[in-house]
Amino acid sequence: xxxxxxxxxIIFSAVIVFFSIFGERLYYSTKPKVELERPLRIDGALLAxxxxxxxxxxxSCIVCVESEQGFSVEILTTRKIRLAWVRPDSTGYYEGxxxxxxxxxPTGPIVINSxxxxxxxxxxxxx
Amino acid sequence: xxxxxxxxxxxLVILGFFAVIFAIPVITTxxxxxxxxxxxxxxxYWELFVTNFTYSDFFRNSVFYAAAITVISVVISLPLGFLxxxxxxxxxxxxxxxFILVMLLxxxxxxxxxxxRLRDFKLLNTPLALTLPMIFSPFAxxxxxxxxxxxxxxLIDFTLLETSSVFKTFRYAILPQIKSALVSxxxxxxxxxxxxxxxxxxxxxxxxxxxxxxxxxxxxxxxxRYAGGTxxxxxxIMLFVMFRETLEESMEAYKL
Numbered sequence: 403x404x405x406x407x408x409x410x411x412i413i414f415s416a417v418i419v420f421f422s423i424f425g426e427r428l429y430y431s432t433k434p435k436v437e438l439e440r441p442l443r444i445d446g447a448l449l450a451x452x453x454x455x456x457x458x459x460x461x462s463c464i465v466c467v468e469s470e471q472g473f474s475v476e477i478l479t480t481r482k483i484r485l486a487w488v489r490p491d492s493t494g495y496y497e498g499x500x501x502x503x504x505x506x507x508p509t510g511p512i513v514i515n516s517x518x519x520x521x522x523x524x525x526x527x528x529x
Numbered sequence: 530x531x532x533x534x535x536x537x538x539x540x541l542v543i544l545g546f547f548a549v550i551f552a553i554p555v556i557t558t559x560x561x562x563x564x565x566x567x568x569x570x571x572x573x574y575w576e577l578f579v580t581n582f583t584y585s586d587f588f589r590n591s592v593f594y595a596a597a598i599t600v601i602s603v604v605i606s607l608p609l610g611f612l613x614x615x616x617x618x619x620x621x622x623x624x625x626x627x628f629i630l631v632m633l634l635x636x637x638x639x640x641x642x643x644x645x646r647l648r649d650f651k652l653l654n655t656p657l658a659l660t661l662p663m664i665f666s667p668f669a670x671x672x673x674x675x676x677x678x679x680x681x682x683x684l685i686d687f688t689l690l691e692t693s694s695v696f697k698t699f700r701y702a703i704l705p706q707i708k709s710a711l712v713s714x715x716x717x718x719x720x721x722x723x724x725x726x727x728x729x730x731x732x733x734x735x736x737x738x739x740x741x742x743x744x745x746x747x748x749x750x751x752x753x754r755y756a757g758g759t760x761x762x763x764x765x766i767m768l769f770v771m772f773r774e775t776l777e778e779s780m781e782a783y784k785l
Binding site for chain 2: 403404407408410411414417418421422425426428429432472473474477525
């Protein structure tokens, strides 16, 4: 019994030490890094960079990020929002931007760049 | 004969019942920590240590406080216990009575004076605020006095014939006799400081980072609370299992 507890204690201590050193690094390295931007609203449509519009089997979408205060950091979770239409920016003021009409209003900033393909409900980190 | 057996069975049933009642929360916590969002595995621990990575910082705080308080408290209480047990001087019993009185006071009664003292020394919201008040433990002094009282005076006298050094007398005549008592006392103090909550909440209201895990457990997200609880319990259970025999021995020997 004592031997088993000793072995368990050593494993336990090793786990604690490992995660004390690498826990934060693991959190940031296992999640996709995203760049975020708050889009401008023009006549009910959103002015977003072209890179913010993603295309998948269901059509075009933008990825909105919702944040909540976690125990250690602010946790960012993605939400895909389908788009009714995508039009080029007619104002000419913003190069590389498009006007998009989301089916539901984004409740936070949108992803304009990501290191990995994103899906809805995924945790991401800003950077 | 039959009656005796019946009484024994009844005793076992009652004891077993209470043992199960006490064990259920611990076992449930450990079992529930092995599931995360309906799936069985160690994902909850991964979430605990990675998504909530500051958990290990609070764990480290707890280890630091508990270890520091235990070591310093024992070191301070040893000579005091010896003083009350073996050295005769005027007013010893009255002084010891004051010690007992302090020990009987609940923590809440000394909270305000402690708070004011720490504030005046500008120690609030520092790790010292969480360690200093617990380092001077009348309970440890009382317990050590009881242990040391059982050491025969002749043994100390014989040692004094060999050496005039107080430290050597203490080292060779006293310490070997109270080894098991020291282990028990250390475990008791460790457990007490491991579980401190009120003190940490009051003395470190403006500095969350130095709080021990016992305070931060309630702040954990619900989906990792069981893993957090299991990790929190582990050191205490481990200590108990490792030193169970010594603990029981000293409890029996000194009729505690």
